[in-house]
Amino acid sequence: MSPSLDPLGAALQSPPVPAPGCSQAPVLRERGQREVFCGLTGIVWLHRKIQDAFFLVVGSRTCAHLMQSAAGVMIFAEPRFATAVMEERDLAGLADANEELDAAVTKLLERRPDIKMLFLVGSCPSEVIKLDLSRASERLSRQYAPDVRILSYSGSGIETTFTQGEDNCLAALVPTLPQAEGDEPNLLVIGALADVVEDQFARLFDALGMENVRFLPPRRSRDLPPVGPSTRFLLAQPFLGETARALEERGAQRIAAPFPLGAEGTTLWLKAAADAFGVDPMRIRSATAAPEARAKRALEPYRAELDGKRLFFFPDSQLEIPLARMLSRELGMELTEVGTPYLHRQHLSEELPLLPAETALSEGQDVDRQLDRARAIRPDIAVCGLGLANPLEAEGMTTKWSIELLFTPIQGYEQAADLAALFARPLDRRTRLRI
Amino acid sequence: MQLTVWTYEGPPHVGAMRIATAMEGVHYVLHAPQGDTYADLLFTMIERRDKRPPVTYTTFEARDLGKDTAELFQSTLIAAYERFLPQAVLVGSSCTAELIQDDPGGLAQAANLPVPVVPLELPSYQRKENWGAAETFYQLVRAMAGGQVSQSQNSDAAHSPLPAGISPTRGENGLFETPGTPFSPLAGEMSPEATEGGALAQASQSQTRRRPRCNILGPTALGFRHRDDVAEIRKLLGEIGVDVAVVAPLGATPGDLARLGEADFNVVLYPEIAGVAAKWLKRQFGQEFTTVVPIGVGATREFVAEVCRLAGIAAPEFAPEKPQSNLPWFSRSVDSNYLTGKRVFVFGDATHALAAARVATEEFGFTLCGLGTYTRELARDVRTAAKEYGVEPLISDDYLEVEAAIAEAQPELVLGTQMERHIAKRLGIGCAVISAPVHVQDYPARYSPQMGFEGANVLWDSWVHPLVMGLEEHLLGMFREDFEFNDEAVPSHLGSGARTAPEPAEGIQVADCEAPAGVGWGVDAEAELRKIPFFVRGKARRNTEKYAAERGLAEITVETLYDAKAHFSR
Numbered sequence A: 001m002s003p004s005l006d007p008l009g010a011a012l013q014s015p016p017v018p019a020p021g022c023s024q025a026p027v028l029r030e031r032g033q034r035e036v037f038c039g040l041t042g043i044v045w046l047h048r049k050i051q052d053a054f055f056l057v058v059g060s061r062t063c064a065h066l067m068q069s070a071a072g073v074m075i076f077a078e079p080r081f082a083t084a085v086m087e088e089r090d091l092a093g094l095a096d097a098n099e100e101l102d103a104a105v106t107k108l109l110e111r112r113p114d115i116k117m118l119f120l121v122g123s124c125p126s127e128v129i130k131l132d133l134s135r136a137s138e139r140l141s142r143q144y145a146p147d148v149r150i151l152s153y154s155g156s157g158i159e160t161t162f163t164q165g166e167d168n169c170l171a172a173l174v175p176t177l178p179q180a181e182g183d184e185p186n187l188l189v190i191g192a193l194a195d196v197v198e199d200q201f202a203r204l205f206d207a208l209g210m211e212n213v214r215f216l217p218p219r220r221s222r223d224l225p226p227v228g229p230s231t232r233f234l235l236a237q238p239f240l241g242e243t244a245r246a247l248e249e250r251g252a253q254r255i256a257a258p259f260p261l262g263a264e265g266t267t268l269w270l271k272a273a274a275d276a277f278g279v280d281p282m283r284i285r286s287a288t289a290a291p292e293a294r295a296k297r298a299l300e301p302y303r304a305e306l307d308g309k310r311l312f313f314f315p316d317s318q319l320e321i322p323l324a325r326m327l328s329r330e331l332g333m334e335l336t337e338v339g340t341p342y343l344h345r346q347h348l349s350e351e352l353p354l355l356p357a358e359t360a361l362s363e364g365q366d367v368d369r370q371l372d373r374a375r376a377i378r379p380d381i382a383v384c385g386l387g388l389a390n391p392l393e394a395e396g397m398t399t400k401w402s403i404e405l406l407f408t409p410i411q412g413y414e415q416a417a418d419l420a421a422l423f424a425r426p427l428d429r430r431t432r433l434r435i
Numbered sequence B: 001m002q003l004t005v006w007t008y009e010g011p012p013h014v015g016a017m018r019i020a021t022a023m024e025g026v027h028y029v030l031h032a033p034q035g036d037t038y039a040d041l042l043f044t045m046i047e048r049r050d051k052r053p054p055v056t057y058t059t060f061e062a063r064d065l066g067k068d069t070a071e072l073f074q075s076t077l078i079a080a081y082e083r084f085l086p087q088a089v090l091v092g093s094s095c096t097a098e099l100i101q102d103d104p105g106g107l108a109q110a111a112n113l114p115v116p117v118v119p120l121e122l123p124s125y126q127r128k129e130n131w132g133a134a135e136t137f138y139q140l141v142r143a144m145a146g147g148q149v150s151q152s153q154n155s156d157a158a159h160s161p162l163p164a165g166i167s168p169t170r171g172e173n174g175l176f177e178t179p180g181t182p183f184s185p186l187a188g189e190m191s192p193e194a195t196e197g198g199a200l201a202q203a204s205q206s207q208t209r210r211r212p213r214c215n216i217l218g219p220t221a222l223g224f225r226h227r228d229d230v231a232e233i234r235k236l237l238g239e240i241g242v243d244v245a246v247v248a249p250l251g252a253t254p255g256d257l258a259r260l261g262e263a264d265f266n267v268v269l270y271p272e273i274a275g276v277a278a279k280w281l282k283r284q285f286g287q288e289f290t291t292v293v294p295i296g297v298g299a300t301r302e303f304v305a306e307v308c309r310l311a312g313i314a315a316p317e318f319a320p321e322k323p324q325s326n327l328p329w330f331s332r333s334v335d336s337n338y339l340t341g342k343r344v345f346v347f348g349d350a351t352h353a354l355a356a357a358r359v360a361t362e363e364f365g366f367t368l369c370g371l372g373t374y375t376r377e378l379a380r381d382v383r384t385a386a387k388e389y390g391v392e393p394l395i396s397d398d399y400l401e402v403e404a405a406i407a408e409a410q411p412e413l414v415l416g417t418q419m420e421r422h423i424a425k426r427l428g429i430g431c432a433v434i435s436a437p438v439h440v441q442d443y444p445a446r447y448s449p450q451m452g453f454e455g456a457n458v459l460w461d462s463w464v465h466p467l468v469m470g471l472e473e474h475l476l477g478m479f480r481e482d483f484e485f486n487d488e489a490v491p492s493h494l495g496s497g498a499r500t501a502p503e504p505a506e507g508i509q510v511a512d513c514e515a516p517a518g519v520g521w522g523v524d525a526e527a528e529l530r531k532i533p534f535f536v537r538g539k540a541r542r543n544t545e546k547y548a549a550e551r552g553l554a555e556i557t558v559e560t561l562y563d564a565k566a567h568f569s570r
C-alpha cells in the first residue's frame, strides 16, 4: 500500500506533483437527518482558550442542556459559560426580550467582575424569533465600555455545525483587532490550538527566522493581534471560512497550505508560510528536518498497525479531509468514504490533490443512508460522533469517536504520533479484549 | 430570561425521547433543528445503550426556513415510518420547531399512516423533561389502552392534557400525625383504606383462581437506577405473591400498553413520570395504584403492606431472624454511632428527595439541615415535609440558589444530584448521589437498585462511603498538627481527589454569604478555629461570627469562640 517514493522528500524538492488526486472528484451531496452538533459546542474549548472571556448563550433549555451534556464533567468553581434561557414572556415581545437580556447580562457581569470579553451567542430559538444580538451587543458594549467588550456570533444549529461555532466566534473577533501599523509583513496563525501546540509552532517560526508571528484567538482578550494589508494569515484549522473572509476584508491575505496534521502536513504548512515570507529553503530544511524525522520515526510503529486498514468518516468537524490525507499518506490507511459537513473547496485546495483519486467524498448527510453504506463497506474503523459510536460497536464495527480529535492536541510534529495513536487504540483494544 | 449555569432537567422533548427509547416498537419523529441530535448521546453514552434511540429528527437548517419546513416534516415522517415500521409513532416539536408552528400532529394525520400516531404538545418554554416524559407516557397510555373500552365509556377522551405535575391536589394536612407516615407524591390520591381495589382484586382472583397481578409504571430510559429498581421490585412482588403483568414504559410495546387494563392494580415507582397515567388508569379501569415509593427499609415495608392491601392478600410476616436488608443491623451496630446527628442536606427530584430525607433521619440517624427539590410540580409535598423536619424548603431549579443554600447550611454530607456533587466538591463536603441528573458513573454495571431491601443496602454503602470514618474522625480531632494525617489529606479509604477544598468555609465566596461586617478574627482565635475538625469548622465559624455580631464585638478572641460554642451547644 505504501507509496514507494518518500512523500516528504518529494514535497520539499518540488511543489506537490499536480496529480489530480481528489480535486476533481465527484462529491455526493446528501440531505436528510444530520447527526451533528450545533456550533454552540465550540464554547466547550473556546472558553478554556480565551481565559478572560465569557460565553452567554441566548437560547432555550435545549441549548443549556446541550452545553451541559457536552461540558458537564468539567467542574469549575465558576464555568465561563452560561445560558440565558428564554421563557414564555420573552417570546411575547422582542422589546421585553431585549430588556430581559440586558438584565441577564447585568446580573452576570456583577457576578463576574473579572470578565473582560463577553460573547452573546445566538441559538436557533433566538434566531427564529429574530432577536438581534449584534444590536444588543453594541448597546451593551456602550454601557460596559471600556471594562468589558461585548461581541456576538451565531452558534445555532440552523446556521452552524460543530466547529463552525469557532469560525463564527473568531470572525466576530476580527473587526475588533487593532490595525497593523506600517508595512512590515506579519503572520497570523488562525484557529484555537492547544497551548502546547501553539508554543511548539511559535518556536518553529522562530527557528525559521520569522519574527512577527501572532496567534488568533489569543489566550487573553486584551492581547488581540493587529491585522492589516501587511498581514498574511495561515489557517491552522480547515473550518475557518468566515474568519478568513473577515480577515480578507481587513486586507490580510491567506497563505494556501495543507493543514498541519502529520509530519508531512506540518512541513508543508510551515513551508507555505516560510515561502510566503521569503525564507531561504536551506533554512526551512534545517528548521524542519530534525522534528520531521522525529515525527516520522514516532509514526513508524503505528504505520505497521494501521497500514491497509479501511477507514470510513462520518461528517463532524470538517477535519475529515485533512485527517484522511494524513492517515492515508503517512500511515497507509485505505480510504473508503470521507464525509464532511461542509466542503470548502478553496481552503482545501492543497489537500484534495493529496487524497487518493478513488476516495468517495460526501458532503452533508442522510444518516440512515450513510449508515447503510457503512454497513455495506464494513470498514476497519468508522470515525463518527458519540450518537453513533456505541450502536456501531454493538454491530461489530470498530469506531473512533470524532469529538476527541477536537479535544486532543493533534497538530504539529510532536503530536503526529498521538494522532496516529488515537486511531490505533480502538483496534488495539479490540484485539486485546477476549470477552 | 433565566440565567442558567447548569440545568437540572432537559427540555420536555427529551422526556418524550426517554419514553420512546424505553419502549419497543415506538418511533418518535421530532421536528428539530440540525444539532438537536446531541440528545442521542445521552442514551448512547451516558446510559451506554447499544442502539440508536428510535428518534428521527428533521434537522432543518436556516435555508429550509424560507421554504416548506412542513413538507420536510412530512417527508421525514413517511421515510422514518417506511424504514423502521414501528407499531406506533410519536410526533412532536423541539423548542425551535415550536416557534415555527408547523403542527406535526395535523401533518401526521394527513400522512395517514397505518399505525396509531400520537401527537405531543410539549410547551418547551414552560415545561421540562419530567413533565414531557409524564405527558408522553400519559398520551401513549390513553391512545393504546383507551382502545380497550368503547367510546361511550371513554368519557374523558376529549379532555385536554392534565395540568402539569402529578398530584396538585393531594391532601397536605395531617400527614405527620402518625409518626413514620411517608411523604409520597401520590399519598392522599387514594382513599386511606383503598379497599375498593383490594376487593376488586379478590373478586377477579377468585373467579380465575390466579395470583393477583399488577403493572409496574414509571421506569424509563435515562432514569436513575430504573433498570435495577424494576428488577428488585419485581422480585419483591413475586415473593409476596403478586405477578407483574406489564412493566411500562421500560421494555413495553404499544401492544403491552393495550393490556394495561387487565391488571388488578398499578405500582407507581416514579410518580414524576407515571402519576398522570396512573390516575387516568384509575378513572378508566378502576385500578388503584400504590402511593408509597419503596426507597428505604421503612418505606419498603409500607409499600409491601400497601401492595398486599391492594392485592387483597395477607401481608407477609418478615421474620426478624432472617432480615430482608442489612441496613437496620448495620445502622444499629456501634460502628455507626458516630453517624448520629450528622448534618445532611438533601436535594433532588421530589420522589428521591423525600425518600432520602426519611431514610437519612429514620434509618441513618442523621439530622436534616436542608431539603429541596427542582420538581416544581411536587413542591407542595416537599414544603410540607420540610416544615415537619424543621428546615426551610428549597424549591428551585437555579443551581446558584442551591449552592448558596448548601453553603449556608454547612452540612457534613450532601445527598443530591450530579450538580450537588459539583457544589460539594467546591465546598469540600462529602456527597452521594440520590437522584437524576447524573453522569455516566451512576449508570453502573453492577446491580445497584435504590428501591426495596437490596436498595437499602446500596443506600447504606453509598451514603456512608464519603464520610470520614469514625476512628479517623476522632484522631483528626485530637491531633491537629499531625503532618501527614491532617484535614487537608484525603480520607484514607477514598481515592485521590475526593476532597479538594482545604478550607471549606472560606475558600469560596458565594454571593450572599454575608460575613458580618466589622467582625474580625484574632490571630489566636483563627488558630484555635483550625483545631476544630474541618467538617464542623464551617458551622463553628458561622456561629461564632453570628454570636459576635449579635453582641457587637469588634474582634473574635479564643474566648468568643468558646462562648459561642457554649451558647449554641444548648
Ligand code: SF4
Pocket (backbone or CB within 6 Å): A038, A039, A040, A059, A060, A062, A063, A064, A066, A122, A123, A124, A125, A155, A156, A157, A158, B033, B034, B035, B036, B096
Ligand atoms: S441546535 Fe439550536 S436549539 Fe439545539 S442546542 Fe443547538 S442552538 Fe440550541
Ligand code: SF4
Pocket (backbone or CB within 6 Å): A069, A070, A071, A072, A073, B045, B046, B439, B440, B441
Ligand atoms: S461523556 Fe460521560 S463523563 Fe462526559 S459528560 Fe457525558 S456522562 Fe459525563
